[in-house]
Amino acid sequence: MKKTLAVVLTMGLALAFVGCGKQAAEVAETATEAASVVEEAATTAESVAEAVAEVAEEAKAEGVMTYAEYAAAELDSEVVVETYVQAKQSWWEDKATFYTQDEDGAYFIYEMACSQEDYDKLVPGTKIKVSGVKSEWSGEVEIVDATFEIEDGNFVATAKDATDLLGKDELIDMQNQLVSFSDMTVEAVSFKNEQPGDDIYLTLSKDGASYEFCLEYYLNGSDEEFYNLVSGLEAGQTVDVEGFLYWYEGANPHITKVTVK
Amino acid sequence: MMMRLKRKFIVGLSCIAVSALALTGCHGAKDSSGFEIPQEFDESQKIELTFWAKNDTNVTQTAIYNKAIEDFEKLYPNITVNMRLYTDYGKIYNDVITNISTGTTPNVCITYPDHIATYLTGNNTVVPLDDLFADEKYGLGGSSLKFDSPTVDEIVPEFLGECVIGENHYALPYMRSTEACYINKTYVEELGYKLPETLTWDFIWEVSEAAMEKKADGTFKINGQNVMIPFIYKSTDNMMITSLKQLGAGYSDSDGNILLFNDDTKEVLKTIAAHTKNGEFSTFKISGYPANFLNAGQCIFAIDSTAGATWMGSNAPLIDIAEEKLVNFETEVMTIPQYDTGHPAMISQGPSVCIFNKKDSQEVLASWLFAQYLLTNDVQIAYSETEGYLPVTRKAQQAPEYQEYLSLAGTDNDVHYDVKIKAAKLLMDNTENTFVTAVFNGSTSVRDAAGQLVENVTKSVKRKKTVDDAFIDQLYEDVKALYHLDQGAGRAGAGGKADLGKLPAPSVVLLTVLVLAWILIGAYALKERLSRKENE
Numbered sequence: 001m002k003k004t005l006a007v008v009l010t011m012g013l014a015l016a017f018v019g020c021g022k023q024a025a026e027v028a029e030t031a032t033e034a035a036s037v038v039e040e041a042a043t044t045a046e047s048v049a050e051a052v053a054e055v056a057e058e059a060k061a062e063g064v065m066t067y068a069e070y071a072a073a074e075l076d077s078e079v080v081v082e083t084y085v086q087a088k089q090s091w092w093e094d095k096a097t098f099y100t101q102d103e104d105g106a107y108f109i110y111e112m113a114c115s116q117e118d119y120d121k122l123v124p125g126t127k128i129k130v131s132g133v134k135s136e137w138s139g140e141v142e143i144v145d146a147t148f149e150i151e152d153g154n155f156v157a158t159a160k161d162a163t164d165l166l167g168k169d170e171l172i173d174m175q176n177q178l179v180s181f182s183d184m185t186v187e188a189v190s191f192k193n194e195q196p197g198d199d200i201y202l203t204l205s206k207d208g209a210s211y212e213f214c215l216e217y218y219l220n221g222s223d224e225e226f227y228n229l230v231s232g233l234e235a236g237q238t239v240d241v242e243g244f245l246y247w248y249e250g251a252n253p254h255i256t257k258v259t260v261k
Numbered sequence: 262m263m264m265r266l267k268r269k270f271i272v273g274l275s276c277i278a279v280s281a282l283a284l285t286g287c288h289g290a291k292d293s294s295g296f297e298i299p300q301e302f303d304e305s306q307k308i309e310l311t312f313w314a315k316n317d318t319n320v321t322q323t324a325i326y327n328k329a330i331e332d333f334e335k336l337y338p339n340i341t342v343n344m345r346l347y348t349d350y351g352k353i354y355n356d357v358i359t360n361i362s363t364g365t366t367p368n369v370c371i372t373y374p375d376h377i378a379t380y381l382t383g384n385n386t387v388v389p390l391d392d393l394f395a396d397e398k399y400g401l402g403g404s405s406l407k408f409d410s411p412t413v414d415e416i417v418p419e420f421l422g423e424c425v426i427g428e429n430h431y432a433l434p435y436m437r438s439t440e441a442c443y444i445n446k447t448y449v450e451e452l453g454y455k456l457p458e459t460l461t462w463d464f465i466w467e468v469s470e471a472a473m474e475k476k477a478d479g480t481f482k483i484n485g486q487n488v489m490i491p492f493i494y495k496s497t498d499n500m501m502i503t504s505l506k507q508l509g510a511g512y513s514d515s516d517g518n519i520l521l522f523n524d525d526t527k528e529v530l531k532t533i534a535a536h537t538k539n540g541e542f543s544t545f546k547i548s549g550y551p552a553n554f555l556n557a558g559q560c561i562f563a564i565d566s567t568a569g570a571t572w573m574g575s576n577a578p579l580i581d582i583a584e585e586k587l588v589n590f591e592t593e594v595m596t597i598p599q600y601d602t603g604h605p606a607m608i609s610q611g612p613s614v615c616i617f618n619k620k621d622s623q624e625v626l627a628s629w630l631f632a633q634y635l636l637t638n639d640v641q642i643a644y645s646e647t648e649g650y651l652p653v654t655r656k657a658q659q660a661p662e663y664q665e666y667l668s669l670a671g672t673d674n675d676v677h678y679d680v681k682i683k684a685a686k687l688l689m690d691n692t693e694n695t696f697v698t699a700v701f702n703g704s705t706s707v708r709d710a711a712g713q714l715v716e717n718v719t720k721s722v723k724r725k726k727t728v729d730d731a732f733i734d735q736l737y738e739d740v741k742a743l744y745h746l747d748q749g750a751g752r753a754g755a756g757g758k759a760d761l762g763k764l765p766a767p768s769v770v771l772l773t774v775l776v777l778a779w780i781l782i783g784a785y786a787l788k789e790r791l792s793r794k795e796n797e
Binding site for chain 2 (some may be wrong): 076133135137138139145194195198250258
């Protein structure tokens with residue numbers, strides 16, 4: 001019996017160790033196999049990627065929408081456009097928001113996947129090809145969940161005078177474009193939190209009607225001079241303003257330039 | 262037009278919060294006990310306090326904070342309070358995290374217990390308040406206070422309980438709200454329905470489906486417009502969390518275990534998907550503020566905080582849409598829809614106040630005095646009247662001036678706006694039906710993940726993708742990865758038990774052999790004993 005017991009214990013321990021050893025050996029073997037599979041997959045993926053890139057290059061002209069096609073596209077549908085960065089609003093955690101425009105129209109690109117490195121490369125005028133989904137938030141038509149690639153080309157928009165369109169339905173056709181409004185009268189200036197350090201709301205009037213404008217804090221960035229200029233505007237002053245025709249339950253231009261007359 | 266908080270803050274800052282959490286998530290929680298209450302408050306010492314507060318883009322709230330500070334400074338002329346205002350809890354959270362690392366936290370801060378759980382990962386950051394509560398001189402209702410402070414018993418116990426993290430109170434409740442369903446009653450009745458006593462999910466879905474009927478010209482029959490989203494939910498985090506609570510399903514537990522990714526969640530998501538497909542449902546992040554759609558007659562059921570009541574309804578004091586878009590309708594305020602009307606459940610939310618530790622104990626005591634001052638009737642009642650908030654003390658709730666305020670509901674569309682007062686009463690009547698989720702280091706990420714599931718499903722259906730089991734399984738994996746929930750983020754800080762999987766085969770063999778050996782030893786001993794007996 002003693003012998004039997006000793007044999008069982010010894011065999012048990014041996015088996016357990018063998019089990020461990022076997023497992024380790026299996027792991028090592030599996031790891032080697034996996035590495036080889038990964039290597040093969042990487043090679044295949046590389047060649048597939050090359051092929052896809054070639055196809056994409058060929059198909060690029062067909063896949064890219066004109067502004068008219070983009071404007072006609074349904075909400076929540078996939079869109080691909082070529083456009084030019086006009087202004088950068090914000091970057092955080094590899095997502096960035098841009099005002100972009102081409103010769104025919106403008107595209108607001110909300111939280112597009114973008115590394116800090118790429119964000120730095122995207123200066124006004126830079127041409128980008130954007131693939132994303134057309135969406136609408138509180139009246140603002142935008143491209144969301146987008147990716148992009150930088151292309152050759154440059155275009156910086158000049159502001160289009162939209163003064164005559166104020167209060168008219170046609171104004172929405174210029175949504176997101178760089179626009180200007182002249183000879184406006186300052187009605188009121190208020191801070192988002194009743195104190196400086198965030199957006200500034202600016203009410204301007206023309207021919208007896210009032211319109212809302214906004215100094216968007218992040219779009220303005222570190223331009224302290226402009227922030228102070230807008231903060232200091234007084235009711236009754238006449239100004240020319242320039243900015244991007246953002247939409248929030250109606251026109252709400254995000255101003256970038258103010259000239260006090 | 263008074264513009265509300267834009268989406269960029271909310272969406273962007275949730276990312277900040279998540280990343281900040283990821284950075285801090287690997288530390289263990291520490292007891293912040295590095296503060297001793299001074300025997301006396303030194304009124305000859307000049308003390309400057311920083312107070313980070315949050316308002317709801319509501320200028321009256323700013324004015325009330327300013328008045329509270331002014332009144333407090335009159336009582337304690339040696340203390341100066343400098344306020345910094347935020348419109349978003351996420352931004353406060355982010356700034357606190359940043360300032361913990363540089364040792365420049367504010368003295369007093371409006372915050373959420375979820376956030377405090379993360380602040381506690383720093384050394385001696387947030388002051389535990391239990392000893393301060395009980396201090397005879399300066400505690401709640403203390404003898405040396407220069408103002409009429411509530412006693413511990415006068416604070417609503419449910420709200421005070423929400424400020425416990427681990428074994429200590431780390432905050433005082435400041436204001437409380439819940440979610441309410443703001444309803445276009447006119448449209449509900451025009452569609453041939455009568456609002457039930459308790460709103461149910463089935464009722465909302467049924468009415469929403471009916472509201473999708475169109476006329477020959479393509480406009481919706483109910484409003485004659487091109488847009489109709491019958492049901493819009495502001496906080497999809499809350500939508501999922503509350504649904505699971507009502508269903509008795511898993512979400513998370515106090516050990517920090519993440520139970521969100523389960524079959525009940527899947528069923529909730531499938532229901533949302535089915536109704537989104539018909540255009541019956543959307544969210545704030547996808548479409549915009551529920552209030553704007555409700556007021557334009559483009560939404561029938563708008564679920565938002567009771568603290569957003571002043572934006573809801575045709576006669577709302579705060580309106581964010583053009584006057585010509587405003588539609589006249591009767592607004593009803595009801596509790597959020599329920600799965601089990603016999604056991605209603607709704608979330609308790611709203612700001613709390615915490616104080617941060619500093620080297621100078623007099624400075625910390627001054628912070629405590631100011632935090633406590635925010636619970637006085639003057640501040641509580643004035644602030645609660647700015648929105649559909651409820652004061653957190655029984656003392657304020659039962660005060661004659663507050664009772665009078667409630668009784669004047671509907672007498673004007675400003676201070677006594679009926680929708681706002683109904684919203685506050687809704688919470689008052691349902692305080693015992695409120696709940697909060699477990700707070701642990703990482704609980705903010707689980708909350709964000711809950712909302713992300715709803716957002717992704719809604720967005721995907723709108724984009725004509727098929728939402729089925731396979732889609733949801735993949736979504737679970739993606740969302741876990743996005744919020745680092747696949748790395749045990751929730752468990753790390755909470756000391757929960759990890760599931761280590763099945764026992765390896767060699768271990769099973771070894772344990773079996775050991776058991777077998779003991780059986781043989783026993784058998785051997787028995788055999789020896791029996792043979793000895795035989796020999797005797």
